Amino acid sequence: MFDSYSASELGAIFAMQGFAGLSLFSVFVLMALGLAIIFGQMGVINMAHGEFMILGAYVTYLCSHLVENYAPGLFGVYFFGAMILAFLASGALGMLVEWALIRHLYKRPLDTLLATWGLSLILQQLYRSVFGAREVGVTLPDWLMGSFNLTDMIEVPINGVFVMGLTILITLGVYLMMFRSSWGKQVRAVVQNRTMAGAVGINTEMTDRLTFGIGCGIAGVAGAAFTMIGSTGPTAGQLYIVDTFLVVVFGGAASLLGTIASAFTISQAQSTLEFFLSGSMAKVFTLLTVVGILMLRPQGLFSLKVRK
Amino acid sequence: MKSGFTLYTRKELISLLILAALIFLVFPAVLDVFRLNLVGKYLTYAFVAVGLVLCWGYGGILSLGQGLFFGLGGYGMAMFLKLEASTPEATKIQSTPGIPDFMDWNQLTALPGFWQPFHSFPLTLVLMIAVPTAFAWLIGVAMFKRRVGGVYFAIITQALAAILTVLIIGQQGYTGGVNGITDLRTLLGWDIRTDSAKFILYFVNGGLLMAALVACQFVRKSKVGRLLVAMRDKEDRVRFSGYDVANFKIFIFCFAAALCAIGGAMFTLQVGFMSPSFVGIVPSIEMVIFCAVGGRLSLFGAVYGALLVNWAKTSLSESFPELWLFAMGGLFIAVVLAFPNGLAGVYDSVASRIGKRRAAAPEGAPDAPPAPSDLAVPAAAAHRQPAAAAKDDEERLLLGGDRFLGKPAS
Numbered sequence: 001m002f003d004s005y006s007a008s009e010l011g012a013i014f015a016m017q018g019f020a021g022l023s024l025f026s027v028f029v030l031m032a033l034g035l036a037i038i039f040g041q042m043g044v045i046n047m048a049h050g051e052f053m054i055l056g057a058y059v060t061y062l063c064s065h066l067v068e069n070y071a072p073g074l075f076g077v078y079f080f081g082a083m084i085l086a087f088l089a090s091g092a093l094g095m096l097v098e099w100a101l102i103r104h105l106y107k108r109p110l111d112t113l114l115a116t117w118g119l120s121l122i123l124q125q126l127y128r129s130v131f132g133a134r135e136v137g138v139t140l141p142d143w144l145m146g147s148f149n150l151t152d153m154i155e156v157p158i159n160g161v162f163v164m165g166l167t168i169l170i171t172l173g174v175y176l177m178m179f180r181s182s183w184g185k186q187v188r189a190v191v192q193n194r195t196m197a198g199a200v201g202i203n204t205e206m207t208d209r210l211t212f213g214i215g216c217g218i219a220g221v222a223g224a225a226f227t228m229i230g231s232t233g234p235t236a237g238q239l240y241i242v243d244t245f246l247v248v249v250f251g252g253a254a255s256l257l258g259t260i261a262s263a264f265t266i267s268q269a270q271s272t273l274e275f276f277l278s279g280s281m282a283k284v285f286t287l288l289t290v291v292g293i294l295m296l297r298p299q300g301l302f303s304l305k306v307r308k
Numbered sequence: 309m310k311s312g313f314t315l316y317t318r319k320e321l322i323s324l325l326i327l328a329a330l331i332f333l334v335f336p337a338v339l340d341v342f343r344l345n346l347v348g349k350y351l352t353y354a355f356v357a358v359g360l361v362l363c364w365g366y367g368g369i370l371s372l373g374q375g376l377f378f379g380l381g382g383y384g385m386a387m388f389l390k391l392e393a394s395t396p397e398a399t400k401i402q403s404t405p406g407i408p409d410f411m412d413w414n415q416l417t418a419l420p421g422f423w424q425p426f427h428s429f430p431l432t433l434v435l436m437i438a439v440p441t442a443f444a445w446l447i448g449v450a451m452f453k454r455r456v457g458g459v460y461f462a463i464i465t466q467a468l469a470a471i472l473t474v475l476i477i478g479q480q481g482y483t484g485g486v487n488g489i490t491d492l493r494t495l496l497g498w499d500i501r502t503d504s505a506k507f508i509l510y511f512v513n514g515g516l517l518m519a520a521l522v523a524c525q526f527v528r529k530s531k532v533g534r535l536l537v538a539m540r541d542k543e544d545r546v547r548f549s550g551y552d553v554a555n556f557k558i559f560i561f562c563f564a565a566a567l568c569a570i571g572g573a574m575f576t577l578q579v580g581f582m583s584p585s586f587v588g589i590v591p592s593i594e595m596v597i598f599c600a601v602g603g604r605l606s607l608f609g610a611v612y613g614a615l616l617v618n619w620a621k622t623s624l625s626e627s628f629p630e631l632w633l634f635a636m637g638g639l640f641i642a643v644v645l646a647f648p649n650g651l652a653g654v655y656d657s658v659a660s661r662i663g664k665r666r667a668a669a670p671e672g673a674p675d676a677p678p679a680p681s682d683l684a685v686p687a688a689a690a691h692r693q694p695a696a697a698a699k700d701d702e703e704r705l706l707l708g709g710d711r712f713l714g715k716p717a718s
Binding site: 117121 | 372460468477478589637639
């Protein structure tokens with residue numbers, strides 16, 4: 001399948017597809033980070049994670065509209081405000097959901113799956129009723145439009161680079177929170193031994209709620225970033241949820257590094273294959289390979305060694 | 309299998325007879341052919357739900373990929389019907405006569421190899437069930453032998469269902485793509501689109517469902533069934549007692565998959581087409597909810613669950629399409645939070661309360677108030693001998709009552 005391309009063309013194809021893969025990688029990482037916290041640390045299967053992401057996207061969309069109409073001067077920088085709002089909105093909804101729903105189900109992980117699936121249906125219909133079934137897009141500020149021309153064959157879109165930078169920042173932030181803050185220490189303590197953590201004075205209920213909220217908040221930020229590279233519809237979240245779960249499981253739940261590595265592998269494989277095969281076959285091959293590897297190595301790429 | 313083995317207790321036998329009467333007498337008597345055909349379609353989902361009762365309720369294996377097996381069964385039947393509909397005479401306007409129309413539209417000039425066996429009806433019947441079962445076996449061997457279960461199993465089966473959907477939609481020339489395999493006409497020369505055919509197919513479907521229920525009950529009451537429950541509650545103890553846990557799990561998963569395949573094939577026959585929209589993640593999870601609503605520990609409950617949820621879906625989405633998703637979502641949450649044992653659990657607790665009241669009453673009035681149940685659960689079965697009630701309690705104890713919910717399946 002490589003015969004018809006010259007070496008330099010192949011190089012350009014790989015570079016461009018590699019870059020497209022990096023955009024996909026950013027979305028995967030942003031979604032998977034929140035999920036890795038919720039699923040990996042708490043063991044809750046949040047099927048509504050995609051909808052939390054879409055909430056962030058809709059918040060960004062609203063912000064862009066408001067700013068465009070009422071404060072056009074701020075349009076260049078609205079995105080940063082929107083991102084914070086998206087985090088707060090999704091996080092608050094997440095904490096509410098944890099309080100109303102999830103906390104009753106900690107001992108029944110399979111049931112969280114069904115309940116959050118129900119939640120995702122409700123949220124989808126809510127978005128559809130409020131924002132309409134059509135996909136909406138945000139207007140990008142001028143400085144995010146256009147692309148860098150690296151060579152005459154390789155073009156790199158600026159918004160993609162921006163989203164990638166954002167991904168790196170958020171990942172760093174999550175890393176610092178999980179491994180360098182006292183909250184992170186509490187979360188990890190609760191995960192490893194809930195009773196003991198409670199006994200030494202950690203408020204496990206509050207830790208759970210906060211963890212779930214922050215996981216959902218990160219999904220909201222992912223949604224905000226998602227608007228930079230794609231449009232948002234009520235069911236867009238569902239498109240990514242299975243892929244994201246595979247990313248988390250493939251990386252090895254509870255391992256942030258694994259999540260990033262697996263997001264990178266899956267997105268790169270998919271986008272490189274996409275050029276040579278049809279999009280659907282690329283996806284089939286990638287996912288089948290992942291499932292195959294998971295069957296051989298159920299614990300994922302990176303696994304924490306914990307005595308059970 | 310001597311005196312110790314009774315397939316049906318008296319109460320269960322009554323439930324079975326009531327269900328049979330409902331399916332074979334009441335529905336055909338009160339519904340027109342169109343509605344009866346719809347009920348027949350719902351009942352094909354009951355095959356899946358019943359399989360899930362064994363697999364999930366008893367075995368603790370939650371599969372979110374039942375649509376995969378349902379779809380494979382359905383596609384098997386659809387491929388046979390499509391080939392029968394695509395005779396060279398019927399398709400002579402195509403550039404390649406004799407192949408299904410969608411292949412011609414996609415510039416295929418010969419029938420792909422994997423379609424060839426579906427020219428023969430007996431081979432179709434075998435493959436239709438063997439292929440999904442073999443798939444289930446493969447998944448089961450790969451996962452259960454490595455002691456993967458619970459959440460991981462759910463996610464991976466879900467991913468597989470998603471993959472199959474993407475594959476079917478992507479390979480339009482071979483599978484009919486997103487429209488699926490449509491325009492099916494005859495089964496061995498017998499027109500399946502007429503009212504009389506729909507009527508007959510409904511009864512065939514009902515009969516198969518009854519057979520499936522009896523087979524499931526047999527599995528449930530046999531040693532396998534008891535081991536499944538034991539495994540679900542304390543897998544390690546079963547393993548330490550010398551049983552190979554994985555084999556039992558593989559068996560029950562394959563069994564459920566075969567049931568799904570039969571349901572899928574009957575679906576194709578009654579609805580007249582098969583498409584990827586019955587294969588993917590959304591239908592697979594909906595199938596789980598049929599089972600959850602009916603009661604994950606009750607075979608009959610699962611049938612009623614499939615009927616009720618689908619009936620609600622049809623009537624709600626006919627009149628209030630907006631409300632349907634809200635209702636469905638609410639149903640998921642309500643079932644999980646408030647009624648983990650579904651309708652059957654509600655019915656059982658109501659029935660046992662009445663049973664206790666009757667036992668406590670000084671003279672057992674022969675006509676105690678019937679069970680206050682508007683849930684299409686056989687009310688007559690509420691009257692039962694105290695001895696039978698005690699036996700039921702014993703059985704519930706055996707199943708661990710609600711306690712099992714506290715244990716993750718892994």
